[in-house]
Amino acid sequence: MRGPRRDRRTPRQPLFVVLLALAAGAMLVPALHATALDDGVTARAFFSGAMVLGLGTAILGLALRGRLPDESAFAQLAALLAAYTVLPLVLAVPFQSAAGGGLGAAWFEMVSAFTTTGATLWDRPETLAPSLHLWRALVGWFGGLLIWVAAMAILAPLSLGGFEVRASLGRGDLSTRFSQVTRTAGPYERLDRYFSQLVPIYVGLTLALWILLIAARVDPFTAICHAMSVMATSGITPGYGTQAGGGTILAEVVILAFLLLALTRRSYARSLPGETERQGLMGDPEFQLGLGVIGLGAAALFARHWLFSSEGTNALTAIRALWGDLFTVASFLTTLGFESRYWDSATAWSGLETPGLVLLGLAIFGGGIGTTAGGVKLLRVYALYKHGLREIERLIHPSSVGGAGAEARRIRRAGALVAWIFFMLFAMSLAAIMLALSWVGVPFEDALVLAVAALANCGPLAVVAAEVPISYATLGQSGHAILGVAMVVGRVELLAIIALLNPDFWRG
Template sequence: MKERLLTFPLILILAGVAALAMMIPGLHALVQEEHRVARAFVYSSILGLVLLFLVGLAMAGRATRGNTDLQNLFSLLMAYTLLPLFLALPFYEGIANTSFINAYFEMVSSLTTTGATMFDTPGRLVDSLHLWRGMVGWLGGLLMWIAASAVLAPLHLGGFEVTASGEPGQEVSELDRFERASPGKRLAQTTYQLLPVYGGLTAALWLMLMIGGDRPLVAFMHSMSTMATSGISPIGGIENAGSGYGGEAVIFLFMLFALSRLTFSSDTITTARPGLHHDPEFRFGMALVIGVPLLLFSRHWLGAFEVDQTESFALAAEALWGGMFTVLSFLSTTGFESAAWEGARNWSGLGTPGLILMGLSLVGGGVATTAGGVKLLRVYALYLNGRREMERLVYPSSVGRAQAGSRRIRRQGAFIAWIFFMLFALSLTLVTVALTALGQGFEPAIVLAVATLSTTGPLITVATETPIQLLTLAGPTKLVLCAAMVLGRLETLAIIALLNPGLWRN
């Protein structure tokens, strides 16, 4: 039965998981006596399961044939573009006073772990609809964890092209195919390995936040949002949570999982030497998490010195903590804002540091994690190449002292990372031009483009002095933002790989 199920397209399996997941908010709404919302979820779940059963029955007579890695990559693209149509159905019926395109935007934003929302007004959504948003984001994060090693790594995509010896978007050789498991079995094995880790970490964070003082639904959604780096919150952010600074400290520790794959798995190792302290991504990420807040703190301290408020040590410590938490949050593309962040800015007289937060979001987190952005490994490869070129300016005949792996990152890896960076910049330009052509101002268009391409939705309300109201945008603008979120989640190189003739030959 399991072998037969693995022969079906990945998009059908994902649709089946989504249909089963709809039962959870349906039962929650039933307990909360929100019968209209409960019917929307339960009926949508039953309808989806029946349709999938009919499609599976129609495909049962075909010859069993495993899917290739490129076909699974195409299924991922379909999952991010077509599956939200199904996910938005109970959400649309449950609200009953919004357009379907708004519900579709919300589901694309949740599934891609972007976290941009049109329903941030307190009381607009019932708890069951908030739960569905958080669950879709959590499932989207799990999908990226699994797809990273089962789909993207064999194709040398998603950041693996920096360290891999093969060409990006190309499948493995015939010998590798003989030694490796089939794509379907790799998906199953990776799911069995990572699902308990992902679920266990979420449950542990949920328990800690409840002990800290959050009510169960808020703690559950914040734990799911932290692990998925979606930044989805039913109360407008963790600064409004009851757990306070203790909850922020716990979330800070769990956000470190977005800096490197080696924090939770070694299935896609990116360094020749074992150990997290040898991982260039984690070290580079921690340098940013420590260095940027110290620079901001020095600016805070100078601002406080000018207004003669340096006697408050507690206020200084609060400003430092607010900087560290917010920097890590936006570096991991989660987008949570510390409760001390606003106080720190008021204390020093510093305005909204939108450019700093946008830059951190563009850098992004680790390869094969739920974080978006350019990725730390690509930035590290460009750093190594730049440092080596500066050495050659001083000593033109010098020989690099790095090992074989570092030489790969510094040469071919840096070249591919630079290509990706240029493609990312072109995508940013294209999205910005499209948004301005649809009537947006230049600054809002830049913020919207960076927020969607880096999958950091909270940037839309944090990076500007006046938050951008997504609900007031026109329909074509929302569709452009949806396309940008899918492009930012799958990355440009993966979209280009889908143009490979080998995908369409069969």
Template sequence: MIARLLTFPLILILAGIAAGAMLIPATHALVQRDHSVAQAFAYSSVLGMTVVFLVGLALSGRPRSDNSDLENLGSLMLALTGLPLFLALPFYEGLETTSYLNAYFEMVSSLTTTGAPIFTEPGRLTDSLHLWRGIVGWFGGLLMWIAAAAVLAPLNLGGFEVTASAEPGQGGGQMERFERASSAKRLAQVTLRLAPLYAGLTAALWLMLMIGGDRPLVAIMHAMSTMATSGISPIGGVQNAQSGFAGEAVVFLFMLFALSRLTFSSDTVTVARPGLHNDPEFRLGAALVLGVPLLIFARHWVGAFDVDETENLAMAGAALWGGMFTVLSFLSTTGFESASWDEARGWSGLGTPGLILMGLSMVGGGVATTAGGVKLLRVYALYLNGQREMERLVHPSSVGRAGAGSRRIRRRGAFVAWIFFMLFALSLALVTLTLAGLGQDFEQSIILSIAMLSTTGPLVSVAGEAPINLLVLSEPIKLVLCAAMVVGRLETLAIIALLNPSLWRR
């Protein structure tokens, strides 16, 4: 049964799962006696299941071969652009006070784990609608966990091109075990291995946050947002939660899963030596999480000395913790702020350190995690290449150390990483120019571009002098931002791989 189901297009399977997931907020709204929202989700679920069943019935009579990796990549692209049209239907019908484009924007933002806050007014959304945003974001995070191992890794995309010997968008290389199994079987194996782990970690964080004092809806929303790095919150962020410092500490620990895939799985190992302590991504991420707050803390300490606050150890500790939590949050492209962040900024006189937060978001988290951005592995490859070039400036005839894997990363891996950096910069320039042409000033254009391409939506609220109100933007700007979110989630190299003639040959 499962084998037959997996022969259908991936987009059809995802649509069926989305239709079934709509019953969760429908049940929640029914318990809350919000009958209009319950009807919107229930009717949309029935409609979606009916359409999926009819399309599946129409396709079942045709002989169908196994989906190729490029076809699954095309389905993933279609899911990020077309599936939100369906996901937005109950949201639009349940809210009743917004346009369908705003609902579509919200669903694209959630599914790509961007979490751009378009509805910021308190009480604008009911609890059931907030829950649907969180579920879609959580589902988008799980989709990227699975797609990384089952779709992107066999094609040497999504960061795996740095360590692979094959060309990006082509099969082969070091993933021999993927070549032995069909695409459908690989999807099933990866899903059965990762989905229970993803759900279990989310449930564990949910329980811890409830023990810390958060009400169940807030706890499950923050748990799903942390695991998916979406930053979606029904109360404006963890800084407004009742769990306080204990809740932030637990969320901090779970955000570490976004620094490296080795924190939760070894199915797509990108290093020769096993162990988290040997993973360059985790070590580089940990260095940033510790180093950047210490630099900010030094500035804090100088500011505190000027105003004779050096003996206030509690304020110093709060400033250091606020820096560490916020740095990890934006490095993982989650976008949560610590409750101590405002206090730390006011003490140091930094104001709004938007450039620091945007830089961290652009670096991003680990390969094959839910984090966006450029990815730590690409940054590490360029670091190795730069280090080797500096050695050659001092000793031109020297021979590079380390093994074949490190040499490949320094040479070909750094070359591919540099190509991705250039593509990311071109995408950033294109989106910025487009937004500027549509009437946005430069500061807002650059903030919006980085926020969407790095899938760190909360940047629009904290990176500038004043928050950017996404709701009042024009319709063309919202469509451009939707396209930027999809490009940032799927990455430019993957979109270029979709232009491969073999995908369209049949």
């Protein structure tokens, strides 16, 4: 007979407590920066915040010391949801103390940063202290790191966050894929492993981008803020986009190269356990689809400008317009939201208005699964595309057999079904947010743009995609609360929130 099952869990702190400790340490960065700038008010606010939060976290950690962690699926998703709802309130306290205003406005600012949305209540960046801009960029950077690690350690094993497209047809969670293995790693073991693997990559890429932006003659402070924003696709800037800090077209070239990281997780991580495909980066369907969308989108916008050009076909003007279209399309597809310095030049070349609907569609598409980009995700779009293509083939040849292997058949069938369900949930969420915004007095067109910006985690859409730039500061507390909830829903995804209501997760 077998003996009693041993509990292999070891006592450790819950994920949320670890995040609180990291937040306390992060507050020292803007505190030291403000001290160097002789900004005593901001320095005191963040030093005090770091001390109070650090002391409170230490007391909480001592109280929970020696307890076994809850490794159920419900506990994992609940910790992730709490990180995007409760933690921004903690991060907002020193920000509110230094910037002034109400705590609700500071909470909105921190939710926007931590979910990598990038919406801001400060329409004029120069009115905010540099250290507070650094804090916004740093919070967004940490939010991007969290979703990198959580996607691999939490969402992928639970078949959520876009991974359900590949994990359909009864593949289940990670523990059911390897029945011959006597023991699978627990969630905290996976968190430790992926944290140790991904943090050096994330930090190294951020530093590399920072150095390259400085080499492109961008001011060092602006360069570090933009480097963190690009890595997290948060769109946070201490100025006015890529032109801030003396940015040149070379800086945009560097940023565009790093945006490819947001098209597929294979750009920084290999296949997950249980995935049958082992193709390289160029063979990844998400990467191929992302490049195709960028190329077609930029070509369509360029053709639109060229056909209606009022200044002739000057070669230099045409090249600038093409680059402005290419960079801006890639930026909004990855939900970064930076405009090219030549985006306005392209629209002025043709005399046509900004095609805001195109940018809304690009943001809804989003980037790859397991990346910092928001939106619906490219793999879901790919699954629906392959399913539609197969249905057209069956109309022409009803007796044909779909090939390309078991993985492709899985994506075309059950994967497409799950992707369609997510699209419907996304559309329902979009309608609900629009109704809520309309109820508090926001016009219909503005409500559409704001709802897409929040759910796709692409805050700059409100400024760029709307016919008249929308100011988040004019929405009032009710509008801020609605958009704050929408940002969290867009980042965590409604499927994961619905999974929290599943009784099977409570017992898992």
